[in-house]
């Protein structure tokens with residue numbers, strides 16, 4: 001997937017507001033994501049001073065949603081860094097493969113949902129930043 005890190009933006013997830021004030025419902029279906037979802041996992045009970053992520057993926061693409069609470073995603077393409085805050089359950093962040101990410105500043109009670117296009121495979125991870133920089137150069 002080709003990308004410019006400047007173009008990575010929050011994406012609005014369709015929201016159905018109940019006309020009788022019974023709350024909201026958001027849905028992801030069909031071709032909303034540019035990949036077929038093969039795995040779903042979620043982070044929760046994350047202490048506010050913890051950092052998650054701290055890696056890139058060779059092939060995996062990921063769509064992140066703050067189902068509850070908020071956190072910051074630091075994105076890094078090996079040249080530039082950007083920080084995007086997720087704090088709404090109807091906004092998601094599509095992270096292409098080949099992007100270093102760190103998740104930090106978790107508020108209490110945050111639940112971070114992750115929809116991804118691959119099964120878990122440790123071989124797909126780049127866990128050392130220096131390896132990531134090399135990966136981006138080749």
Ligand code: TYD
Pocket residue numbers: 039041043051052053054055120
């Ligand atoms: P990791 O992806 O490094 O978490 P994070 O990026 O949120 O800090 O995964 C943490 C641990 O969980 C690591 O030992 C791998 C394991 N894991 C699985 O076994 N299956 C999975 O689907 C995921 C996402 C992680």
